[in-house]
Amino acid sequence: MxxxxxxxxxxxxxxxxxxxxxxxxxxxxxxxxxxxFDQEVHLAFVDDGVFQLVRDQRPxxxxxxxxxxxxxxxxxxxxxxIWVERESLDERGLDAAELILGATAxxxxxxxxxxxxxxxxxxx
Amino acid sequence: MKLTxxxxxxxxxxxxxxxxxxxIRAALARGHAIERVFFYCDGVHNANxxxxxxxxxxxxxxxxxxxxxxxGVDLVVCINAGSRRGLREANLAPGFRISGLGQLVxxxxxADRLVSFGA
Numbered sequence: 001m002x003x004x005x006x007x008x009x010x011x012x013x014x015x016x017x018x019x020x021x022x023x024x025x026x027x028x029x030x031x032x033x034x035x036x037f038d039q040e041v042h043l044a045f046v047d048d049g050v051f052q053l054v055r056d057q058r059p060x061x062x063x064x065x066x067x068x069x070x071x072x073x074x075x076x077x078x079x080x081x082i083w084v085e086r087e088s089l090d091e092r093g094l095d096a097a098e099l100i101l102g103a104t105a106x107x108x109x110x111x112x113x114x115x116x117x118x119x120x121x122x123x124x
Numbered sequence: 125m126k127l128t129x130x131x132x133x134x135x136x137x138x139x140x141x142x143x144x145x146x147x148i149r150a151a152l153a154r155g156h157a158i159e160r161v162f163f164y165c166d167g168v169h170n171a172n173x174x175x176x177x178x179x180x181x182x183x184x185x186x187x188x189x190x191x192x193x194x195x196g197v198d199l200v201v202c203i204n205a206g207s208r209r210g211l212r213e214a215n216l217a218p219g220f221r222i223s224g225l226g227q228l229v230x231x232x233x234x235a236d237r238l239v240s241f242g243a
Contacts, residue, residue, distance in 0.1 A: 005233070010232065026164065030229075033229055
């Protein structure tokens with residue numbers, strides 16, 4: 001661990017639906033902080049986590065804050081790597097066109113490769 | 125190797141926190157270093173000194189405190205996650221401190237590995 005530190009690649013693996021628990025909101029909070037540290041931050045949405053990216057949700061009906069606001073803040077922090085697994089979308093009848101802007105659909109094997117080359121993966 | 129540990133589950137409701145503690149003890153016994161243990165989400169309950177399990181049951185809060193005093197492990201509780209769950213300075217068990225999420229990110233940058241329990 002000697003020498004100047006180069007930025008680390010950090011992935012947040014988001015696997016949970018947005019409103020069934022507080023998990024998605026709290027992980028997004030951690031992602032926003034990580035985004036301020038000048039590291040290479042990636043967001044990886046798989047399984048029910050893909051529902052977090054669906055556009056035009058109205059969580060205020062549940063007394064919750066929309067995740068979309070936080071996703072917009074991420075863009076300001078230059079966190080541009082938002083990946084969503086194509087198989088997870090297909091399994092849930094979702095289309096990439098229904099998602100917030102900026103999410104890129106990749107297939108499962110590409111997702112696996114991405115996570116394998118990260119310095120650290122936050123399970124979320 | 126330098127390890128950062130993330131705990132996101134409460135001490136009694138699940139197994140993850142107890143497994144994290146056992147993992148840390150094993151890592152220390154093998155000569156690894158713990159950069160920091162960060163308690164997030166329901167993991168903040170691990171730091172509540174008011175927890176009082178019935179006699180004969182494990183007391184994980186006390187076990188974390190003794191890990192801090194015996195091995196000097198840095199135990200950090202997320203202030204936002206704690207506030208949401210009624211955990212604050214006044215009911216913090218010995219050996220824990222309250223700070224922000226930046227402490228999690230910083231320790232991941234400094235460590236060789238991040239190991240998560242309860243994700």
